[in-house]
Amino acid sequence: MDCFWMIFQYFQSNSESVMNGICGLLALASVKMYTCFEFSCPCLPRYNMAYSLGIMFVPPVVLFLCGLILNRQSLVMLEEWRRPQGHRKKDLAVIRYMCSSIMQRAMVVPVVWIVVTLLDGKCLICTFSGSVDPKKFVGFANASPVQVQQLLAKMPCKDDELMRNNTSHKAVSRYLRCWSQALSWSILLILIVAVFLTRWLRPCFNQATLLQAHHWSNYIDIEQKIFEETCCEHSRLFAHKCILHFFESMQQEIKLHSFSLPRQGEGAEGEEDLLQGITDQDQVNKLLKMWYYEKPPL
Numbered sequence: 469m470d471c472f473w474m475i476f477q478y479f480q481s482n483s484e485s486v487m488n489g490i491c492g493l494l495a496l497a498s499v500k501m502y503t504c505f506e507f508s509c510p511c512l513p514r515y516n517m518a519y520s521l522g523i524m525f526v527p528p529v530v531l532f533l534c535g536l537i538l539n540r541q542s543l544v545m546l547e548e549w550r551r552p553q554g555h556r557k558k559d560l561a562v563i564r565y566m567c568s569s570i571m572q573r574a575m576v577v578p579v580v581w582i583v584v585t586l587l588d589g590k591c592l593i594c595t596f597s598g599s600v601d602p603k604k605f606v607g608f609a610n611a612s613p614v615q616v617q618q619l620l621a622k623m624p625c626k627d628d629e630l631m632r633n634n635t636s637h638k639a640v641s642r643y644l645r646c647w648s649q650a651l652s653w654s655i656l657l658i659l660i661v662a663v664f665l666t667r668w669l670r671p672c673f674n675q676a677t678l679l680q681a682h683h684w685s686n687y688i689d690i691e692q693k694i695f696e697e698t699c700c701e702h703s704r705l706f707a708h709k710c711i712l713h714f715f716e717s718m719q720q721e722i723k724l725h726s727f728s729l730p731r732q733g734e735g736a737e738g739e740e741d742l743l744q745g746i747t748d749q750d751q752v753n754k755l756l757k758m759w760y761y762e763k764p765p766l
Contacts, residue, residue, distance in 0.1 A: 490538055494577040498531055502584050509594035509624035513617055516624070520594035524585050528578030535574030542570050544689050556763040562688070565681035579659065586652030589645035590624065596644055597623040604643075605636040695759070705743055706752070 510519050536542045545566040548558065585591050598620045623640045670678070746752055 491535070491573050491576045494531065494535065494538075495580040498527070498577050498581045499584055501527075502581065502588070507588075507590045507594075509590070511594075511622045511625040513598055513621040516594050516598060516621055517596075520591040524582065524591045524595075528581045531577040531581060532574050535577055536570065539570050539573060541566050541685070541689055542574075544692055545570065547692070548688055551763065552761045554761055554763040555765045559681075559684060561677065561681045562684045565678075566685045566688075569685070579655070583652050583655055586648045586655070589648040592648035592651075593641055593644040594624045596647075597621060597640065600640055600644070605639050699756075702743065702746070702752075706747065709743070709747060 507523060509516060545563060548566075549563050551558070598617060600620055600623075602616050602620065620640070623637060626637060626641075746755065
């Protein structure tokens with residue numbers, strides 16, 4: 469469990485290379501999940517669209533939330549946005565930069581899932597098979613409107629008895645698959661063009677402001693991590709001191725059972741230096757409250 473927690477903390481690092489690696493791994497995992505998942509359309513007029521749209525959009529929402537959870541900066545950004553003003557002003561440019569960075573990384577995996585789903589085409593065929601114009605295809609001329617809807621709803625199910633003798637099954641599936649793949653490639657093209665323009669237009673804006681936002685977003689994250697580490701170290705020393713004090717108060721009972729206590733003052737001087745004289749619960753609570761409400765100026 470400790471090993472898992474250490475790996476999780478490492479993945480929550482603010483390092484851009486680590487976060488980019490996590491996004492790549494999640495993207496590959498999403499592709500693997502979809503290829504292992506066997507999509508089975510219900511082939512019912514009322515349920516086709518609901519089921520296929522759920523498969524297309526619910527997993528991306530889950531993956532997007534996972535991307536936010538794994539990114540440490542999401543929590544740091546929320547804390548920075550919600551904290552009181554105190555002695556340190558809040559820079560909205562830094563918060564916007566952090567939010568933009570978090571959203572860009574969290575959106576990678578959901579977009580990959582949607583693109584892979586559209587390239588496969590099964591979801592779109594299941595979604596819009598009932599919306600196809602039957603006049604464009606042969607095989608529906610002698611069917612009533614109710615039969616036409618039933619046949620269109622069962623288009624994704626090639627093993628169904630009604631589809632075995634239907635001449636339009638392959639034509640409808642091919643038509644919808646072409647639209648699905650065209651939509652997928654269009655999304656990819658739009659995203660690539662947007663990234664290309666963003667990269668090339670960025671030098672046209674003020675680079676100093678971008679560097680400042682990048683620097684202070686890293687500073688806020690590192691400051692928070694060092695504060696947490698310092699609190700953990702102080703808590704450990706504080707707990708150690710409280711335990712020693714408890715056993716010293718039980719000295720008579722311990723002597724009866726022939727236990728040996730450390731000498732009074734042994735190691736206490738070093739601990740006092742690290743504790744900085746903060747050895748009372750009220751003092752600790754007061755300092756934590758001051759840190760939250762009155763952040764020290766930089």
